[in-house]
Amino acid sequence: MKLLLDTHVWLWAHLEPAKLAPRVAAALVAPTNELWLSPISIWEVLLLIERGRVVVRGDPRAWVEAAWARAPMQEAVLTRAVAERSRAVRVAHQDPADRFLAASAEVYDLTLVTDDENLLCGTGYRRLANRRALPRRSRGA
Numbered sequence: 001m002k003l004l005l006d007t008h009v010w011l012w013a014h015l016e017p018a019k020l021a022p023r024v025a026a027a028l029v030a031p032t033n034e035l036w037l038s039p040i041s042i043w044e045v046l047l048l049i050e051r052g053r054v055v056v057r058g059d060p061r062a063w064v065e066a067a068w069a070r071a072p073m074q075e076a077v078l079t080r081a082v083a084e085r086s087r088a089v090r091v092a093h094q095d096p097a098d099r100f101l102a103a104s105a106e107v108y109d110l111t112l113v114t115d116d117e118n119l120l121c122g123t124g125y126r127r128l129a130n131r132r133a134l135p136r137r138s139r140g141a
Helices: 007-015 022-029 039-050 060-070 080-086 096-108
Strands: 002-005 034-037 111-114 126-129
Touching (some): 022 126, 034 039, 039 060, 039 096
Parallel strands (some): 002 111, 111 126
């Protein structure tokens, strides 16, 4: 399977693996799967770091390069076809980054791995939901 990681899934894989659902965690290490990342995710990570919403040690660009080196992936390049498709892709909102991710999944025939409800509700591309099972409540609760 060819998997396009959304920004948060890529970050969680490096910084907070406990946030990955068991099914997603297994898919990310399966030797038969190809992992892909969009440059949009790199851009989003750098913005999150700049805004203080994600904390990494050292220079943010060096962190990104080190993360890429630890788990090399295919790059889902932003092409003219992706840009054109981003305006027609069916997602629940107009967020440009999400639209580029969904369009990349369509154009490159990838499965988008995401926790984002807006992307999970989209159509026209395959999705793998990062959904952790909720703990079962006891009968007395």
